[in-house]
Amino acid sequence: MPQTLPYKEHQLTRDEIDALDEAVVLDFGTDWCGHCNAAAPLVAAAMSAHAGVRHIKVEDGPGRRLGRSFSVKLWPSLIFLRKGREIARLVRPGKQEDIVQALQALESAA
Template sequence: MEESNREFDPDYSENLLTLEQLQEIKGNYLLEFGAPWCGHCQSAFSATEELLNETPDLKHIKIYDGKGKKLGRIFGVKLWPTFIFMKNNNEVARVVRPTNIQQLREIIKV
């Protein structure tokens, strides 16, 4: 599992992260489901980086999603990138294919 809370990680983790491992994470975190070749994911890159620079205590977990990847199906991910803000292991808000930083800021304010 690749987890960052101090700097932006540009790479999606291909490690097989399980739901049980996610449930062990304490506090708030931002899940990002996507793929490195996805144009929408690449477009969201700078907004994501900016958000994480503004909120250095927010854990960020990038998950490589795709066919046969169970975690994305568990979270109902259908389009990339999908960002899910988690608080105490509960989904609080999500945004799909954000086009600007304000859309990302909105989900972590909830």
């Protein structure tokens, strides 16, 4: 099973995220969140087959501007972006297939 990584406290700014030229999955949550911990192996397994997609785990919470700029309300929230444009969003994903479908949509977006 793929290894899951911790959420990172240091965050990129919204401008830095919007300027990324690559396919990106922003994964908002916290290491202590039960829903995040349950989804983490599903996300890691889905991401393992999509090496061309950058996975950025962002620790979210009060006072964290990046999550607010994406209107994140529940964890985990996965936001699939290409060149700053949202292609898909999953909130509390429970099936690996849903993540794979969103990744496929992201990779096929121009």
